[in-house]
Amino acid sequence: MGVREALARTWYSQGRALARPMLKLENITKRFGPVVANRRITLEVAPGEVLALLGENGAGKTTLVSILYGLYAPDEGRILLQGKEVRIHSPKEAQRLGIALVPQHPELIEAHTVAENLALGLDLPPVFSRRALVRRLAKLLEGHPLGVDLEAPVARLSAGEKQRVELLRALLNRPKVLILDEPTSVLTPKEAEALFQEIRRLKGLGLSVIFISHKLDEVLAIADRIAVLRAGEKVGEVLRQEADKDLLVRLMVGRSLAPPPKVPPPRAEVVLEVEDLLVPRHGFPVQGVSFALRAGEVLGIAGVAGSGQAELLQALAGLRPFQGRVRFLGEAWPQDPARLFALGVAHIPEERSMGVVEGMSVAENLALRTYRRLAPRGLLDYRIMEKEAEALIGRYGIRTPSPRTPVRFLSGGNVQKVILARELRGGPRLLLAMHPTYGVDVGAAEEVYERILDLVRGGSAVLLVSEDLDEILSLSHRVAALYHGRFVGPISREEADRERLGRMMTEGRV
Amino acid sequence: MRWELDPSPSPRKVLLTYALFLGLALLGLGLLFLLYGVPPLKAYALLLSPLTDTLGLAEVMRRTIPLLLIGAGLALAFRIGFFNIGAEGQLLMGAVGAAYVALFLPPGLWSLPLMFLFGGSLGALWAGLAAWLRARFGVNEILTTLMQNYLVYYLVVYLVAGPWKGQMVFGFLYTDRFPPEAQLPRLGDTLVHWPTLVLGMVAAMGLQVLLFRTPLGFEWRVLGENPEAARYLGLKGGRLILLAALLSGFLAGLAGVGEVAGIHLRLLEPAQISLGYGFTAILAAWLARGRPLGVLLTAPLLGLILAGGDALKLALSMPFRVVDVAAGLLLLGFIGAEALSRRRLVWRR
Ligand SMILES: Nc1ncnc2c1ncn2[C@@H]1O[C@H](COP(=O)(O)OP(=O)(O)OP(=O)(O)O)[C@@H](O)[C@H]1O
Ligand SMILES: [Mg+2]
Numbered sequence: 001m002g003v004r005e006a007l008a009r010t011w012y013s014q015g016r017a018l019a020r021p022m023l024k025l026e027n028i029t030k031r032f033g034p035v036v037a038n039r040r041i042t043l044e045v046a047p048g049e050v051l052a053l054l055g056e057n058g059a060g061k062t063t064l065v066s067i068l069y070g071l072y073a074p075d076e077g078r079i080l081l082q083g084k085e086v087r088i089h090s091p092k093e094a095q096r097l098g099i100a101l102v103p104q105h106p107e108l109i110e111a112h113t114v115a116e117n118l119a120l121g122l123d124l125p126p127v128f129s130r131r132a133l134v135r136r137l138a139k140l141l142e143g144h145p146l147g148v149d150l151e152a153p154v155a156r157l158s159a160g161e162k163q164r165v166e167l168l169r170a171l172l173n174r175p176k177v178l179i180l181d182e183p184t185s186v187l188t189p190k191e192a193e194a195l196f197q198e199i200r201r202l203k204g205l206g207l208s209v210i211f212i213s214h215k216l217d218e219v220l221a222i223a224d225r226i227a228v229l230r231a232g233e234k235v236g237e238v239l240r241q242e243a244d245k246d247l248l249v250r251l252m253v254g255r256s257l258a259p260p261p262k263v264p265p266p267r268a269e270v271v272l273e274v275e276d277l278l279v280p281r282h283g284f285p286v287q288g289v290s291f292a293l294r295a296g297e298v299l300g301i302a303g304v305a306g307s308g309q310a311e312l313l314q315a316l317a318g319l320r321p322f323q324g325r326v327r328f329l330g331e332a333w334p335q336d337p338a339r340l341f342a343l344g345v346a347h348i349p350e351e352r353s354m355g356v357v358e359g360m361s362v363a364e365n366l367a368l369r370t371y372r373r374l375a376p377r378g379l380l381d382y383r384i385m386e387k388e389a390e391a392l393i394g395r396y397g398i399r400t401p402s403p404r405t406p407v408r409f410l411s412g413g414n415v416q417k418v419i420l421a422r423e424l425r426g427g428p429r430l431l432l433a434m435h436p437t438y439g440v441d442v443g444a445a446e447e448v449y450e451r452i453l454d455l456v457r458g459g460s461a462v463l464l465v466s467e468d469l470d471e472i473l474s475l476s477h478r479v480a481a482l483y484h485g486r487f488v489g490p491i492s493r494e495e496a497d498r499e500r501l502g503r504m505m506t507e508g509r510v
Numbered sequence: 511m512r513w514e515l516d517p518s519p520s521p522r523k524v525l526l527t528y529a530l531f532l533g534l535a536l537l538g539l540g541l542l543f544l545l546y547g548v549p550p551l552k553a554y555a556l557l558l559s560p561l562t563d564t565l566g567l568a569e570v571m572r573r574t575i576p577l578l579l580i581g582a583g584l585a586l587a588f589r590i591g592f593f594n595i596g597a598e599g600q601l602l603m604g605a606v607g608a609a610y611v612a613l614f615l616p617p618g619l620w621s622l623p624l625m626f627l628f629g630g631s632l633g634a635l636w637a638g639l640a641a642w643l644r645a646r647f648g649v650n651e652i653l654t655t656l657m658q659n660y661l662v663y664y665l666v667v668y669l670v671a672g673p674w675k676g677q678m679v680f681g682f683l684y685t686d687r688f689p690p691e692a693q694l695p696r697l698g699d700t701l702v703h704w705p706t707l708v709l710g711m712v713a714a715m716g717l718q719v720l721l722f723r724t725p726l727g728f729e730w731r732v733l734g735e736n737p738e739a740a741r742y743l744g745l746k747g748g749r750l751i752l753l754a755a756l757l758s759g760f761l762a763g764l765a766g767v768g769e770v771a772g773i774h775l776r777l778l779e780p781a782q783i784s785l786g787y788g789f790t791a792i793l794a795a796w797l798a799r800g801r802p803l804g805v806l807l808t809a810p811l812l813g814l815i816l817a818g819g820d821a822l823k824l825a826l827s828m829p830f831r832v833v834d835v836a837a838g839l840l841l842l843g844f845i846g847a848e849a850l851s852r853r854r855l856v857w858r859r
Contacts, residue, residue: 319741338744349742357736364728368743371728379723 052223057413098176160305253443266297300476344429363389483508535843568700578710581794583758596655598788604629604766612692633763641755645748703772717802
């Protein structure tokens with residue numbers, strides 16, 4: 001059955017509408033110069049309903065919710081909250097109206113503690129003591145299922161923990177509409193489940209939730225209704241019971257997904273040898289890490305967010321001191337990211353913000369590793385740089401108006417594609433990847449896996465750290481886990497399944 | 511109606527905003543003059559008078575030279591996050607270096623090149639010290655460069671009052687006149703020491719190319735925009751900052767050489783060597799938005815304000831603080847325009 005016929009039978013296309021929507025968007029249009037990020041989008045969400053927004057990278061999801069949260073003014077269209085037209089000039093106004101947003105990228109102040117960051121979402125007296133603040137927050141959050149250490153500095157938190165802080169901050173004001181922009185990208189299934197519990201609880205209280213995700217299973221698990229955007233337009237809207245994965249995929253990318261590709265067996269040559277590695281970090285160290293990684297092999301490392309996987313990868317990428325023995329192709333390991341890259345070690349970092357320079361152009365960001373080669377006579381050749389960029393933009397399907405566009409103007413998933421394209425292009429001997437498809441849409445993720453497997457087929461070794469167990473299980477030859485900084489495993493893929501991997505992560509036993 | 515950030519304003523809009531703010535600043539000025547009993551139109555005419563004759567233009571030019579040299583270097587330093595506010599001190603170091611060569615080494619054809627080299631190097635050393643302290647011990651360069659200003663200030667006072675005090679100057683605090691070989695040529699009978707002006711223009715253009723067309727500049731921009739990314743790529747942050755600091759200090763030093771070898775022809779009290787060029791140049795760099803080439807525009811503009819202010823002082827014999835207030839008002843107008851041209855007003859019912 002084609003997409004069109006499938007759609008024609010859905011509830012929405014039969015001209016139905018909600019009786020009393022909490023929030024209604026009418027004909028919202030937003031342009032950024034020549035780019036139409038949203039084109040006449042009409043949407044509504046009822047009290048106690050979860051509306052999922054789906055769409056490819058750059059389809060306009062973040063833009064739409066940014067308008068709702070007062071970050072952008074729409075060029076056309078209106079917004080009605082409980083039947084009354086509202087004008088949302090600023091995030092402050094949005095909060096006052098009861099609209100809360102958990103942004104796609106955490107926007108916390110790194111140098112401050114969790115409590116101080118949460119305080120930004122509170123109405124506080126002009127003068128108050130730190131102790132009083134912590135006490136008040138502790139009381140507000142008492143019995144809340146999502147616990148956090150109020151006194152921890154945000155800089156020390158993992159991406160998943162930061163996400164949790166953002167959610168708590170959004171909830172402090174008791175909103176009517178809660179918007180979550182890709183909240184689960186960096187969560188483990190268990191953390192995601194906790195988040196869903198919370199969403200269900202909020203739903204029961206009559207909150208309207210708008211939920212953006214690229215993970216279709218999650219969408220099907222939590223949403224009541226699903227709207228799909230493509231290139232700025234709403235291309236379909238279905239009720240949960242009318243949807244299945246395949247229909248959603250076809251709505252989003254216009255085709256079905258292929259079954260996950262097979263990984264060829266590794267070769268004999270050892271690329272990376274790690275022996276008794278110990279990485280000091282705040283809290284507990286990462287320790288007992290020993291493994292050998294062969295050419296053409298993928299080792300997956302799972303773990304609850306904050307178990308030390310980020311630090312392990314940073315150490316191997318030359319960004320963090322460690323003890324123990326690491327050898328790469330039989331040679332000593334230089335602790336210098338530039339030399340490591342020259343030796344053939346590519347690194348996809350945990351945080352996107354580390355992997356790009358937002359104010360520089362897409363072409364320059366794609367050349368961050370190779371700019372020296374582009375200046376044979378001392379001056380950078382921008383013609384070649386942009387030509388090379390265009391090739392990569394095409395190959396990785398990066399949505400950008402031009403290679404000269406600053407990366408700042410790209411959507412989240414497209415920024416991730418810039419990093420992937422740059423790191424994978426030279427055919428590295430070893431790829432250190434931290435949730436490489438973070439925020440990348442299903443169609444593009446499939447292509448990213450294909451690119452990574454190209455590397456593996458060519459004899460590259462891959463260390464894959466991810467919170468997505470399916471990703472780990474479908475790509476890896478062997479899997480390991482980190483449990484409170486302790487390295488558990490590795491075991492071969494054949495011996496592993498979701499349950500066993502889950503146990504390794506949460507109990508520290510093989 | 512509300513304000514929104516406008517990340518890429520059109521040139522026309524920028525121009526209009528500047529015109530508007532300049533107009534506002536002039537209006538404020540007019541009121542000020544009125545209070546002092548000076549007809550505003552006459553004051554405006556005086557303010558712009560340097561543009562009407564060659565002598566006035568020369569006055570503007572003369573003030574442009576140090577602003578250009580220092581501003582170009584600061585545009586670079588600020589861009590990569592090295593907040594050098596010690597250009598005034600680095601300028602004075604350059605003046606000291608020039609005076610040493612002029613007064614104590616045998617004069618000859620080599621005198622002037624040597625003065626630029628030595629003066630520039632002293633300026634570089636002075637700025638480099640702050641960069642090294644920051645890279646090595648994490649000392650904030652805003653504090654160090656600021657303190658260093660005072661150190662050189664008193665060094666110069668000590669030199670002109672003590673060991674280097676001229677033999678034929680009696681009660682005055684300055685050195686002997688530099689020998690002719692150590693004096694910069696000037697345009698006609700103006701004070702425009704053109705070799706320094708050429709150096710400044712070359713510096714602005716050279717830094718622009720360095721910053722936007724070379725691998726080194728590429729690294730500088732990465733570091734300035736996102737230090738985390740620089741770390742991720744393995745760039746040597748300390749070395750990059752040191753290099754930029756040395757360059758900006760060197761250029762400030764050159765400006766100091768130009769002032770003593772082109773205008774005063776001797777080392778004298780610090781307040782007379784520089785009219786706060788090291789600070790005004792911060793504005794030149796800032797208005798140029800971190801683009802060294804932009805300083806070719808902003809430096810003459812600020813030069814005009816300084817020269818126009820002087821013309822006012824002389825012609826009206828107003829208390830000179832009032833004139834400074836006027837210059838300040840104009841600068842404030844520029845700052846406002848700069849800030850506002852990056853926003854847009856969104857009209858909705
Ligand atoms: N401030 C901006 N200036 C210019 N273009 C922008 C700006 N913000 C977004 N865009 C463009 O608008 C389009 C929609 O971007 P948006 O961030 O809404 O996508 P998205 O659906 O959230 O994608 P993703 O799944 O990758 O997060 C993209 O083409 C993007 O490049
Ligand atoms: Mg987005």
